[in-house]
Amino acid sequence: MLQFIFRRSVGAVVTLFLLGAVTFFLFVAAPSDYASLACGKDCSPQRLHDIREALGLDQPLAQQFWNFMSGIVMGRDFPTGHCNAPCLGVSFYSGDPVWSTIMDRFPTTLTLTLGGAVVFLVVGVGAGMLAAYKRGSMVDKVATGASMVLSSFQIYFLGPIVLIIFVYSTGWMDNPQYHPITDDPIKWFTGLLLPTLVMATIFTAQYTRMARSSMIEQMAEEHVRTARAKGMSSKYVFFRYAWRGALIPIVTVLGIDISSMLGGAVVTEITFSLQGIGRLAVDGASHKDLPLTMGVMLFGAFFILIFNILTDIAYAYIDPRVRLS
Amino acid sequence: MDNNRQVGAYANMKSFTSRRARAIVVAIAAGSLALTGCSENKGSKSGTDSKKDQKEASVQSKPVTYVDAAGSTGPAAEVPGAKSGGTVQVYQEAGLSHLDPGQIYVSDAGQVANLLFRRLTQFQEDDKGNVSVAGDLATDSGKSSDGGKTWTFTLKDGVKDANGNAITSADVRHTVERQFAKFIFDGPPYLQTWLAGNKYASDYRKLLPGGGFDGKHLPASVLDTPDAKTVIFHFDTARPDLPQTLAMAGYAVVPAKTDTKESYDKAPVATGPYKIASYKAGKSLVLTKNTNWDPKTDSVRHQYPDGFNFTFGITETTQTKRLIADQGDDKNAIQLTGGVESTQIQDVIGNPAVNKRTVKGYQPYVMQLSFNLDRVKDIKVRQAITYAVNSKSLIAGEGGAYGGDVAPNYFAPTLPGYEASYDPYGRLKAPQGNIAKATEMVKALPAAEKKLVFAYSNSEAGQKRKVAIEDALTKVGFEVVSKEVDSASYYEQIGKLANPYDMYITGWGQDWPSPGTVITPVYDPAQVTDGSPNYAHVKDPKVKELIQTALTQDPVEAAKTWKEAEHYLLEKVVPAAPLWYTKQFQLSGSNIGGARYGSVSSLLDINRIYVKS
C-alpha cells in the first residue's frame, strides 16, 4: 500500500508539472495578455514596456516558466519581498502572493465543501438507502420524487430564491458571508448556512438517486441473494453485503465531487457573492492574471489528484479484489 | 445585463483592467442567473427625467473656479442633519487594482482615495453642484506666474499623516519624484509628462530615472522646495489646468519616510479622515477614523461614520437586490462605483421608497461610433452613417433613460462648454436617425463604399450594440459586415493603427472638467499611434493647430477655441458619430444620510455620507 501511495504521488507531481506547463503555454499563447489589458486605452509603447517589465513579462518565456515552477519548490524574490515556498508567484492584478490569496479564500470553499458533503452524504445517501430498503413504499416514492425535482434545480435558480426568502424579504438571515471558525463558530456556521444548504440540496438529490439505484442494483446481486439464502436477516444483508458494493460508485463520485468543489464551487460562490477559490479562478481568468490562474488551476488539480489517490485507496479498502491484486 | 455600467466599463478613459474585467465578471454572473429579456426601455418618464438630468448637468458643466485661501480652510460646512458614528457597508464587484496613490487612476480606487489621501489641491462642490478647486495640503489652489509656466503652492500648517508626522514640502517633492520610478505605471501621466517637457517627450522617466530613491532629485528648475512649506513647479509651457491635475488621486501625497515602494500598494499611509485597518485584496477593506486628520485643515472632507467596510466580489445584480431589499446591514450600505443593475431599474423607480434612495447624474462619457479614417476616406459615407445611426435603440439596450441620453455632439453634459442644443445632425429631433436623408446620401455613393466592416465587443452589451448598428445602417442601404472582438481586449484590438475595421463604438470622458482632456487625447493628430485613444486616426492639420492654440490660452479664451475645434470636427471632419451620453444611477441603504451625486467623481459623494442611526 505504501508503495502504491508513493508511486501514485510521484505520478501526481509529474502530472502537476505537465499541467502547469500546458496551462502556462496556453495562457501565453492567448491573443491578449495582462500587460496590454492593464495598459488600457491610452496605452503607449513605453507604458506597455514599463508594465511588462514590472510584471517580469519581458523575460524569455522559458525563464518565466522556470521562475514560476522553481518558485513553487524553492520560493522566489519579488520587489515586494520574498515569496516563500510554495510560491505560486504574485498576482499581476492585486500584487499579492498567489499562495496567500488562495489560502485566504480557501477556508470559504473548504467550509462550503465539507459542510455540503456532510449534508449530502448523511441526508442524500441516507435517504437513498432508506428508499432502496423500503422500495416501493411511500417513503421511497417521496424520496425519489423529491430528488427528481431537486436535482433538476440549479444552484443559480435555487440560490436567488432562497436569498429572496431568507434574506431580502424577511431579513431572517444576514447576507451569506464567511467568518473564520476561530473568530466565532456560530457566525461561521450561520454565515455559510444558506449557500451550503443550497449547494448540498442539489447534491443531496443526486446522491439520493445514486445511493438508491446502486443499493437496488446491489440487492439484485447474486452474492446478496446467497447471503439471504444463508438465512441472514434482510437488514444484515442490506448493510453488510449490498452496502459494501454500493459504496464503490458513491465513493467514486464523491471523490470527483469533493475534489472539484475544493478547486472552487464557482456557481455557488458567484450566486451567493462569496469569495472562494472558484470566484478567484474566474477573476484570474477574466483579468488574464497568469500567476493567479496558474496557481488556482494547480491548486485545483492538486485536489483532483489527491482525491484520485484517496479514491483508489478507498477502493482497496472496500474491495479486496483491488487490494490483493 | 447591466449595460449602463458596461458603458462605463468601456467608456472610462481611466478604465483599464479592473473596469473591463469587471464587465466580464458581470456577464458571467448574469449568465448564470439566466436572466433573459434585458429591458428595452425604462419607462415613459424618460423624457422628463432627461430634461431634469440635463438641467442638473448644466450645473455639472459649469467651468471650474479656483478657490483662495479662505475658501480652502476647514472645517467643511456641516452636512445638514449629519450624525457621527456607525459603519458604512460598501459593496463593489471587482477588487481594487491599487491603493498606492501613484497607481490610482480608476474611479473605484479614486473613491477610496477620497477617504484616505490628501493632495495639494482638491475639488470642492457646493450644494448646487458648482465645482471649484480649493487647496488641500496647500493653503489655496495655487498661484501661477510666468504666464502659467510656474506654479507656487504653500502648505497648510497642522496637516499630519496617520503616523502623526507633519507633511512637508519634502513629502510633496517625494510624491512627485516617485512618479518617475518604474513601479509607478498605472496612474495618470500628466504631471510627469509636463515636468519632463519637450526635452523628454519620448520618455518622461528619463528626467529622473531613479524616481528620487537613489538620492538624485529633480532640479530646482523643475521642482523647487525652497523651504518646508513651499513647492514650486516650473514647466516649459503654460499649464493653466495644473490645479485640477493635482487634485487627481494619482497625485495624492506619499510621505517620504513611509514609502515602501512596490509594497506601498498594499499598505499606504493615510492622510485623509480615514485609514486602513485591514485590507485583503479583492476581498475586503476596513477603514477606521484617522485621528491625526484635523478637520480644521480640510475644507471638503468629513468624518461622520466611524468606519467603512468594503466588501468586494458582490455583483451589481446582488448589490441592487440587497439595497432594494434594505435588510439588516444593507440599510447602511452604498455602492462604490457600481450602479443599479439595468434589469432592476424598474423595481427601483417603481417603488418611491426605494427611488428616493437613489442618486443619479451624467457620467462624463460620450459614446460614439468612431470611423477609421484610414479606411473610410469618403466624408459622405461618414456623414450618411452619422445621419443613419439610431441613438434610441442603442440607449434602449443600455437600460433606457437611466442608462443614457441621446448625444447630439462630442461634448458631454459634464464638460464646460457643453451645448445642449448644438445638434448639426438633428439627432435630438430624430433620435432614431434621419433615415430619409441618410438613404438619399447612400444612393449617391459608389457601390464599393457601401460595404462597411464594424467591430464589436463580444460582451452582452456589445451584441446589442451590434444589432442596433446593423439595423440602422442596413435600413438606409449600407452593407454591414460585423466582426466580433474579444471583449477583454476590445480596446487593444481597435487601438491598433492597422486594424482591419471601418468603425467601432468607443467612449471617452474627461479627466477633469476641461475640453482639453477630451479633444486632445481623442482627436490630436500628434497622437496617432498604436494604443492611442485617437481611434479615428484624425490627422487634420487644422485640428492640430487649434489644439496647440487652446493649450496655451487662458481658460476663457481656450473654451472658445475648444468649441471651434469641436464644431470643425463634427461638421468638417466627422471622425465619429456621437451616439449617447452615459449616466450614473446608484442606490444606497435607508440608513445612509447625506447622499448626493458628486459631479467630479460622477458617483455618490462619499465624503458627505453619514449613518442616520
Add this chain to the structure above:
Amino acid sequence: MTTLTKTEDAPAPTGPESFLSVRDLKVQFSTEDGIVKAVDGLSFDVERGKTLGIVGESGSGKSVTNLTILGLHSPRSTTVEGEIVLDGKELVTASERELERLRGNKMAMIFQDPLTALSPFYTVGRQLSEPYMKHTGASKKEARDRAVQMLEKVGIPQPKMRFDDYPHQFSGGMRQRAMIAMALMCDPDLLIADEPTTALDVTVQAQILDLLKDLQQEFGSAIIFITHDLGVISTMADDLLVMYAGRAIERGSVREVMREPRHPYTWGLLSSMPRLDSDVDEALTPIPGSPPSLLNPPTGCPFHPRCAFRDEVPGTLCTDTRPSLGDGRAAACHLTAEQKQTIFIDKIQPRLR
C-alpha cells in the same frame, strides 16, 4: 422410492414419508408488460435422502420454484399461491423471520455461478461462519473450526489457511466447493442445487457431482438438483421432473424417464443431447422454435406450437385443452399411450442410439 402423485386441481394428501411437498404452486410476477405466470400449478414431493432432478429449458420455472421454496422471491412483485410444506411446516404463509431461521439451516441452496454467488468483499471463512453462528449461536471460534472442517470435507487443501482468503483467490472449482461447504455448514435437511456445475469445467463438474453424492450419503439430505443437462441428471437423481412453461409435463424415476420418455418435449430434450457413443457426423436434433412467452402462454398444451406430433392428435385438442399430468409415472400429453409408445420406438429411439 418417492411417491410422485399429482392431480391437476386436487392436491394429493402429503405422504408421511415425503419431506418436502409442493402442491399446486403458482408463482406470478407482475411486470410492466403484464402478469408473468412463472410457475403455474406445480406439485411434487421429495423424500429425505433422495434426489429429485428438475430439468427444463431456461425460463421453464425450475429456478423460480426453488427460490420460492426458500422464500427468496421479491415479495413486492410476486404472488405465490398453493402450498409448500417442509417437514410439516407450511412455507408459503410463513413469516420472513421464520423463513430466515430455516434458510441456511434446514434448507440450503447452492447457486450456479460460484464467482458471483459469493460476496467478493468478505473472506470465504467469514461467509461460511456467518450462518453457522446465526443458526446455532456458536462462537466465532467454534464457527471457524466448523468452517475449516467443512472446507476440508469438500476437499479444499490447507483449509486453515484458505479460511482467510477471499473468493477471488480461489479457482472456479474451489469456489463451488466452498459454496457447497457453506450450504452444508448447518447440516441442512434439504439442499437445493441450482445448476451447480454449469459454470465449471467438465473435469471439475464430475468432481463436484461426486462430492455432492458423497456428502448426501454422509449427511442424508434431500437434494433438489436443477439442471438443463440430462446427462448430469442421470448420474445424480433418483426421480425426475421435466418442466415446461412453468408446469411439470413429465415425471417418473430417472430410469423410466430416460429409458422410455413419454412426452414429445422430453423426446426433444433427449434428441438434442450429445452422447459420447454417437457418430461424430450424426446431427443433433434441436427442438424447433423457442420457449413460449410466459406473459402470454399458448392456449391448450403450451408445447403445441413446437410439437412435431400434434397432427397425430385428433381435432383441436392440442390447441384448446391443456393436458393434465396424471399421478405417479405420467406425462401431460394428449397422445394416447399407444401413440406414445409407437412414436417413441419408431421415430425417437433410433435417434438416441
